[in-house]
Amino acid sequence: MTEEHPTPRLAVLGAGVMGVGITTLALGQGVPVVLVETDPAKRADAPARVERELRTAQLMGVxxxxxxxxxxxAARPADCAGADVVIEAITEDAGLKxxxxxxxxxxxxxxxxxxxxxxxxxVDELAAKxxxxxxxxxxxxxxPSYLIRTVEVIRGSRTSARAVDSVTxxxxxxGRRGVLVGDGPGFVTSRVLHRMINDAARIVQEGRASAEDVDTLMQDCLGHRTGPLRTADLxxxxxxxxxxxxxxxxxxxEGCRPCELLLQKVRDGEHGRKSGQGFYTYTGVVS
Structure with a gap:
C-alpha cells in the first residue's frame, strides 16, 4: 500500500476454521491482524494453526x-478497537453473531x-440488532480463503457507502475480487450450493451411489471443481x-432441511477435513 492508501488495520473475531483462514490470507498479503478468541485453548493454539496454513499457502504458491x-x-471483542475493519467469523448462530x-x-x-x-x-437481520x-x-x-480469490459482498438495506468503501x-x-449481491438467506453461493450438497448426501443416504461416484459425476460431467461432498468436508x-x-x-x-445422513455425521463427530473424517478420510489433520 502507499502513504495515500495505507495498509488497512484488520481484526478478526473467532479462531475457528474460517477465522484462521481469513487471518492466514491477510498475513500472507502483508495485512496485520488482531485475532480475537474468547476461548483460552483455541486462542493459545491459533498462532500454530495459522503458521501451518501459511506453510500450506506457500507450498501451493498462493x-x-x-x-x-x-x-x-486477544481475548475480548473490545480489543478490536483501532481496526479499520472487523470481520466476525464465529459459529453460524444469529444470536451469538x-x-x-x-x-x-x-x-x-x-x-x-x-x-x-x-x-x-x-445482513439486515443482524444489522437490526x-x-x-x-x-x-x-x-x-x-x-480456504487464501486459495479462493473471489468473495461474495452483501450490502444490507442500511449499509453505508463508507462501510462499503472501507471493505473495498x-x-x-x-488481492480479492468482490462480487456485490443482494441480501437474503444464503445470498447466492450458499442458497445454490448447500441445497445441492444436501441432495447429493441424500442420494448417498438412499444407497443409489457412493460419495466418490456422486463427486466423480459432478466433476467430470458438470464441471464442479471438487464435487459437492468433498466440498461439504471442506x-x-x-x-x-x-x-x-x-x-x-x-x-x-424443504430441500434445505438437513438430511439424516448429514445429521448422523454431525452426531458421530464426522465433521469433514477438520476432524479427519467426513464423507472421506483425511490423515495428518489437526483440528
Missing part, C-alpha cells in the same frame, strides 16, 4: 511477495466497518448443517 505481517491474539457484533460496535469508532462472514443469515446498523455488511469468504479497500489489499459438515437449518427456517424450502 502467497503474495509481501513480507509476512504481524499477528496479535448479533451479540458479538454489538460488543465490537460498542468498542470501535464510527469509521470502523463491521463485516459478518455468515454464509446464510441475512446493532447500535449502528449502517456499519455492517457481509463478506462471504470461501474456504481491504479486499484490494487482500466447509465442515457441522457448519453446513447449521447453514441448512438457517436456510430452511428462513425460506421454508
Amino acid at each position: 502467497r503474495s511477495g509481501a513480507p509476512r505481517a504481524e499477528l496479535v491474539t 448479533a451479540a458479538a457484533l454489538t460488543e465490537v460496535s460498542e468498542a470501535v469508532g464510527e469509521d470502523t466497518a463491521l463485516v459478518t462472514n455468515t454464509s446464510s443469515i441475512p 446493532l447500535p449502528r446498523p449502517e456499519d455492517l455488511l457481509g463478506v462471504h469468504f470461501m474456504n 479497500r481491504l479486499l484490494t489489499a487482500l 466447509i465442515g459438515i457441522d457448519n453446513l448443517v447449521d447453514s441448512l437449518r438457517v436456510l430452511h427456517e428462513r425460506t421454508g424450502d
